[in-house]
Amino acid sequence: MAEFIIEAIWIFLLATGILFVALEYKTRLAPSVLYFGITIMLLCGFAAVDIWIIPRSSNKYHLYWFEIQHMLGSFIMPMLLLYVLVLLKAIHKRLIQAFFFISALFALSFFTPMMLRQRADGVVVGTVWYLTFLVPYVVLTIALVHAFMIKHWAASSQEQRRAMKFHVVGFAFLSFCGLVDIFMLFDFIPRSPVYGFTIVGILGFGVINSAMFLEHFAFVVKDYKNTYHKLESAYRDLDEANALKEIGMSSAMIAHEIKNYMFVIGGHAQLLQRSNELSDIDRKKVTSIETAVETLTAFSRDVLDLARSRVVHDKHVLDLEQLIRKCAAKYESLPSNFFEITAAESPMLIHGNWGRLEQVFTNIFNNAIEANCTHISIRLMQRHGMLLVSIHDNGDGCTPEQASSLFTAFYTTKKGKKGTGLGLSIVRAIIQSHGGHISAYGKNSKEKTGLGLMLNLTFPILTENGEQAQNDCDIAIIKTEIEYLPQVLQVLHNVRIQPRILESVSEATKTLVQGRTRVLASATVAPQLLETGMRCSWHALVSDPVHGIRVIPSEPDSAPELFSEEYVLTRMQT
Secondary structure (H helix, E strand, O other), X not given: OHHHXXXXXXXXXXXXXXXXXXXXXXXXXXXXXXXXXXXXXXXXXXXXXXXXXXXXXXXXXXXXXXXXXXXXXXXXXXXXXXXXXXXXXXXXXXXXXXXXXXXXHHHHHOOOOOOEEEOOOOOEEXXXXXXXXXXXXXXXHHXXXXXXXXXXXXXXXXXXXXXXXXXXXXXXXHHHHHHHHHHHHOOOOOOOOOXXXXXXXXXXXXXXXXXXXXXXXXXXXXXXXXXXXXXXXXXXXXXXXXXXHHHHHHHHHHHHHHHHHHHXXXXXXXXXXXXXXXXXXXXXXXXXXXXXXXXXXXXXXXHXXXXXXXXXXXXXXXXXXXXHHHHHHOOOXXXXXXXXXXXXXXXXXXXXXXXHHHHHHHXXXXXXXXXXXXXXXXXXXXXXXXXXXXXXEOOOOOOHHHHOOOOOXXXXXOOOOOOXXXXXXXXXXXXXXXXXXXXXXXXXXXXXXXXXXXXXXXXXXXXXXXXXXXXXXXEEEEOOOOOOHHHHHHHHHHOOOOOEEEOOHHHHHHHOOOOOOXXXXXOOOHHHHHHOOOOOEXXXXXXXXXOEEEEEEOOOOOOOEEOOHHHXXXXXXX
């Protein structure tokens, strides 16, 4: 019965190894799957000698088959090391090459009398060379595998740690069985009448880690499936973007032609106005024509500006603060305290086009004035490779729902007031052409007006070699129970932060660096970090239907604040 079970397990493992190799060869899913499949096949080859060949061969061929067996076994060590390093994403090419070279030397040595010999009674035993060189080599390999797993434990994902636990159990079982076999090979303990203990260890190791790899393979397939769906969605978006591009180009051409014809119509309308033969009724009609021509001309000009704003030429180094102050100075008729500008600690230098950026701030200021604001506050700052321009006004403002649509082309809150809905679309296009982002945050509830609007403009600081500076802030998100997660990620993206996404508090306690990582979590999950005793700066997110996403920092007696680019740069990166 025991022989039948061992043979069945051997067949299962061999089939599993072949399956892994075939799947990786056909799909190219993950190299670790291929290397694990090869390792399993080598282990099965080593075990096959004891299970299938030795019991069916005469004594005089035992030494020959043991040599074949150990030749295959020599390459198990580097393959074990290779697939574990690939699994941990910590490849050391020179180390792997050295181990394969040493294994090749061992494989050749087994065809000499150095390593194994056969006694007069037909029993194969190891030599002093076997004990002196091969055993330490095996021990060194197992030790290195465990050393790498310990080294990468803290930085590993939850799935990698689970795989490591399987390996520790498998290697412990294999090592114990191999040690027993070495004792038997040198007659320190009585020999097994059926199979060597190494075979049991190999089969046990194979079963334990095959189960782990099947789970890992399912995870890889799921991950690739999710990636495929994302690519599919991206291709659809790309097709839509190409279609919109064609529409945009066509619209620009049409707008250009409309502008030309409106010039002709407007010119004839002005000539008619000078005629003394027009009645008062006809003169009103001509005035209506002139008004319509002006409106349509302005609309076509906006469409052309939107099309041209995607690409900006003639960029030079300029001081953003100086540009904003000059734009504000144009409004001479406004009270002297209408604009309140808080300067940055150092010059706000970017590589841009003065005229286009002047158009951005003029448009923003005009919109605020048209919204009946009496004060505009502008805060400038530099933080972690980013320039931030935060503009607050106290005008009519908009609701959070309206704020999310402000930059959509042809969307306007000025219906009936000659608004085309292209002004802020042009603003966003110009900012994006400078590598920046703009976000709007409404301060109004659905029932109230007059609380104003906040706009956050972010630009990357350029380094001396012309590259964009990186934001190295360590921020993690525990996504459990977080509403509006895409909006949270968008805010972090706007300040060039790539956060770590964690599933739970338990994963955070295992992977985060205490005292350094800033953690975003829902209001119910954030306090759980305190219960774990973990030292970190946490920020609790709250969904507010009136004011969008609010955040409560971990500092005592802190009031809820609007979660925005300004909050991230000032409160989470100090």
